[in-house]
Amino acid sequence: MEDILPVIESKLREAFGDAIISAEMSKDFPVFTIKKDKIIDVVKFLYDEPEMQFRFLTDLCGIHFPDNKGQELGVIYHLHNLRRNWRIRLRIFFALNDSVVPTLTTVFSTANWMERETYDFFGITFKGHPNMKRILNVDDLGGFPMLKEFPLEDPTRTDKNDSMFGR
Amino acid sequence: MAQVKDKKEKMVQQTAPETAEKLDEKEYSILNLGPTHPATHGVFQNILKMDGEIIVDSEPTIGFIHRAFEKLSERRPYNQITPITDRLNYCSSPINNIGWHMTVEKLIDAKIPKRVQYMRIIIMELARIADHLVCNSVIGVDAGALTGFVYVFEEREKIYEIYESICGARLTTNIDRIGGFERDWSDVTWAKIKKFMKDFPAVLKEFEKLLVRNRIFMDRTIGAGPISADRALNYGFTGPNLRAAGVDYDVRVMNPYCSYEEFTFDIPVGTHGDTYDRFMVREHEIWESYSIIQQALDKIDKMPEKDFHGNVPDFYLPPKEEVYNNMEALIYHFKIVMGETNIPKGEIYHAVEGANGELGFYLVSDGGRTPYRLHYRRPCFIYYQAYPEMVRGNMLSDAIVTLSSLNVIAGELDA
Numbered sequence: 071m072e073d074i075l076p077v078i079e080s081k082l083r084e085a086f087g088d089a090i091i092s093a094e095m096s097k098d099f100p101v102f103t104i105k106k107d108k109i110i111d112v113v114k115f116l117y118d119e120p121e122m123q124f125r126f127l128t129d130l131c132g133i134h135f136p137d138n139k140g141q142e143l144g145v146i147y148h149l150h151n152l153r154r155n156w157r158i159r160l161r162i163f164f165a166l167n168d169s170v171v172p173t174l175t176t177v178f179s180t181a182n183w184m185e186r187e188t189y190d191f192f193g194i195t196f197k198g199h200p201n202m203k204r205i206l207n208v209d210d211l212g213g214f215p216m217l218k219e220f221p222l223e224d225p226t227r228t229d230k231n232d233s234m235f236g237r
Numbered sequence: 238m239a240q241v242k243d244k245k246e247k248m249v250q251q252t253a254p255e256t257a258e259k260l261d262e263k264e265y266s267i268l269n270l271g272p273t274h275p276a277t278h279g280v281f282q283n284i285l286k287m288d289g290e291i292i293v294d295s296e297p298t299i300g301f302i303h304r305a306f307e308k309l310s311e312r313r314p315y316n317q318i319t320p321i322t323d324r325l326n327y328c329s330s331p332i333n334n335i336g337w338h339m340t341v342e343k344l345i346d347a348k349i350p351k352r353v354q355y356m357r358i359i360i361m362e363l364a365r366i367a368d369h370l371v372c373n374s375v376i377g378v379d380a381g382a383l384t385g386f387v388y389v390f391e392e393r394e395k396i397y398e399i400y401e402s403i404c405g406a407r408l409t410t411n412i413d414r415i416g417g418f419e420r421d422w423s424d425v426t427w428a429k430i431k432k433f434m435k436d437f438p439a440v441l442k443e444f445e446k447l448l449v450r451n452r453i454f455m456d457r458t459i460g461a462g463p464i465s466a467d468r469a470l471n472y473g474f475t476g477p478n479l480r481a482a483g484v485d486y487d488v489r490v491m492n493p494y495c496s497y498e499e500f501t502f503d504i505p506v507g508t509h510g511d512t513y514d515r516f517m518v519r520e521h522e523i524w525e526s527y528s529i530i531q532q533a534l535d536k537i538d539k540m541p542e543k544d545f546h547g548n549v550p551d552f553y554l555p556p557k558e559e560v561y562n563n564m565e566a567l568i569y570h571f572k573i574v575m576g577e578t579n580i581p582k583g584e585i586y587h588a589v590e591g592a593n594g595e596l597g598f599y600l601v602s603d604g605g606r607t608p609y610r611l612h613y614r615r616p617c618f619i620y621y622q623a624y625p626e627m628v629r630g631n632m633l634s635d636a637i638v639t640l641s642s643l644n645v646i647a648g649e650l651d652a
Contacts, residue, residue, distance in 0.1 A: 101584075128614065129586070129599060133601065152486055152491075157492075179468070179622075179623070183622040184619070207300065
């Protein structure tokens with residue numbers, strides 16, 4: 071694959087300047103970390119710009135880093151330019167108590183359920199989303215299960231004794 | 238001509254608001270389809286707003302068999318995640334297994350021998366055939382043609398016997414390991430594959446004769462649940478459903494893995510994106526998969542070497558007799574079984590062409606024994622949200638064939 075990182079980076083820096091926090095080559099894709107409130111503008115720019123044309127949202131998911139104080143939560147976007155076969159990854163990070171992100175449903179219909187899933191598991195609210203409610207879990211599940219502090223097993227269970235397995 | 242067209246447009250503009258008002262005066266009935274209706278082929282519910290037989294709106298509810306795979310994956314060593322991937326799209330588990338192994342191999346930069354890659358291709362294409370056979374024959378069942386279903390399920394059974402002779406399991410296969418296959422395929426396996434290759438074309442042709450130009454089947458499926466290419470892309474469609482709408486996107490060609498670039502095959506595309514197109518695209522893909530398997534068999538036959546795994550000692554279990562006699566093998570065995578292998582830090586996305594679309598694994602590793610985060614890009618989950626838009630204005634019976642032609646697998650949908 072040709073080196074697409076500088077091409078996209080220069081375009082983005084030209085259009086958004088400081089909103090691009092970092093641009094680097096990960097193992098497979100170019101990765102851009104972007105300021106949270108600019109993310110929709112960046113995606114729209116990448117969608118419309120004739121040289122970019124990232125018109126396919128491959129994936130959207132949340133991530134939780136409890137040790138990064140002030141930037142605990144993140145949302146990862148995978149975009150794909152089907153014409154040139156370019157794939158990139160966009161990331162935004164923000165604090166746990168500031169977990170409201172603008173919605174991407176205005177650009178991609180497919181973001182609808184992906185954002186609902188992210189809300190369901192991480193408690194990240196997407197502002198402007200048409201139907202922001204849980205999708206896979208039950209409505210009265212207390213808490214958001216993919217946060218790292220959420221226990222994998224029901225802590226009130228007494229019928230299982232893990233100590234004999236050395237855990 | 239232009240005038241006539243203008244007139245027509247005017248007429249539409251004039252009448253449209255009126256009919257909309259009239260619609261609003263109507264009394265709609267609410268129909269609860271699912272969660273355990275036989276025609277939904279899995280546990281999902283659709284609450285349909287009906288105007289007689291016409292669907293006005295629908296709201297899918299999913300999550301009935303949600304099993305927290307992503308949370309579970311954060312607690313399991315890399316080797317132990319394979320059985321979880323089995324339960325995503327359980328109609329073609331080997332593709333999920335091998336896709337996951339290739340993700341890890343990409344992260345650790347493992348070099349996999351050509352022969353293993355071809356063997357993986359054979360298994361993945363067999364799985365694709367099995368999955369497409371299920372989907373296509375079930376479209377027939379939902380349209381009232383049970384016969385074809387019975388014919389092709391016999392072939393699916395033979396594919397499952399091939400899995401069985403390789404790994405011992407049939408449905409949730411847990412086939413393949415990180416690094417390659419756990420043992421070389423036996424002569425029985427090769428014989429079974431060759432027998433399948435010999436018998437299969439006749440059966441598939443018979444199946445096609447039953448449905449492809451069948452007047453009733455065509456009437457039922459043409460125009461049912463259509464979607465345009467633009468909308469399909471916007472909805473994140475991948476796989477046969479996207480290709481039925483006319484976009485020739487196939488991960489095997491765009492981002493080849495497992496040496497798919499060495500094979501020649503066509504990507505069938507449709508035009509209208511309706512149920513019949515989806516059926517036909519899958520039907521052609523079965524033939525393409527068949528030819529890919531044939532090519533892979535020829536390539537393997539010409540190969541002198543007999544390796545069935547790569548040199549990945551950190552992940553690939555050593556043979557048992559070495560574990561007992563060789564210190565190094567014992568250490569590796571212990572480390573793998575206890576899940577204490579070292580893995581580089583990094584994030585990676587790897588996609589394979591699953592039977593119903595782009596199956597992606599987004600893996601974030603912090604160097605620990607388990608993934609820090611593993612997100613499955615599940616094609617079903619992503620394209621099923623287009624279902625209300627696809628069935629709006631269709632008849633109830635169209636909604637059933639649309640659902641089966643989308644190949645929505647509950648295990649993958651709910652993860």
